[in-house]
Structures are given as structure tokens and as C-alpha cells.
Amino acid sequence: VQLVESGGGLVQAGGSLSLSCAASGFTFRDYAIVWFRQAPGKEREGVSCINDRDDSTLYAESVKGRFAISRDNAKNTVYLQMNSLKPEDTADYYCAALRGGLRSGYGCFEAHGMDIWGVGTLVTVSS
Numbered sequence: 337v338q339l340v341e342s343g344g345g346l347v348q349a350g351g352s353l354s355l356s357c358a359a360s361g362f363t364f365r366d367y368a369i370v371w372f373r374q375a376p377g378k379e380r381e382g383v384s385c386i387n388d389r390d391d392s393t394l395y396a397e398s399v400k401g402r403f404a405i406s407r408d409n410a411k412n413t414v415y416l417q418m419n420s421l422k423p424e425d426t427a428d429y430y431c432a433a434l435r436g437g438l439r440s441g442y443g444c445f446e447a448h449g450m451d452i453w454g455v456g457t458l459v460t461v462s463s
Contacts, residue, residue: 337361344457355416357431368437369414373427382445388437428456
């Protein structure tokens with residue numbers, strides 16, 4: 337059972353990156369997938385979420401209009417397209433899986449409710 341993030345790196349402000357979260361070992365379609373991030377010295381925050389059955393999405397206000405989340409159940413993968421990146425987007429980005437999605441009783445950005453976590457990928461945005 338694992339989630340593996342990829343696609344992080346260094347980009348200039350205004351640039352784009354696409355993150356991937358590849359799942360294995362569990363029934364991917366039964367889980368909502370959430371992207372969190374944690375910047376140095378700051379608390380972890382929810383970035384974006386895609387639900388399991390209806391693919392409904394949720395975004396943090398700070399990334400709305402710039403980030404787009406999508407999932408490919410055939411490939412057991414969730415993507416996070418990040419455009420118009422800002423230096424304040426610099427953080428470790430983690431994906432997490434929530435069994436049953438919003439039916440679980442947990443909100444998308446409630447980190448303590450997540451069932452599976454990836455190890456993260458670093459995104460650095462230079463000014």
C-alpha cells in the first residue's frame with residue numbers, strides 16, 4: 337500500500353509544474369485523493385482534493401484559479417497541474433488517500449483523517 341509523488345523541482349515564479357501521485361496496493365477508485373503541502377516553519381495545509389465517486393474537487397483559496405487536480409483511475413494516478421507559481425508556493429507537497437472520500441465523515445483537508453500518505457516531493461519557486 338503506497339502513494340508515490342513525483343514531478344517536483346525548481347521553477348521560476350510564473351512558471352508551471354505538474355505533480356503526479358501514483359497509487360498501488362489498494363482500490364484506488366474507492367479513495368479521495370488530497371494534496372497537502374508544508375513549507376519550512378509552517379503548518380501543513382490542504383491544497384486540493386478530488387473525491388472518489390463523482391470526481392468533485394476542492395481547492396484552497398490560495399491556489400484557486402492557478403492549480404488544477406485530476407485523476408485517472410485506469411492509471412491509479414492523480415495529477416496536480418500548478419500554473420502561475422509564486423514563491424509562497426514553495427513547500428514539500430504530499431498526496432494522501434481518504435477511504436470513502438467525503439462519505440468517511442472527514443473533510444478533504446483534515447489531515448488526521450487520511451488513511452495513506454506519500455513521502456512528498458519538493459517544489460521550489462524562485463523569485
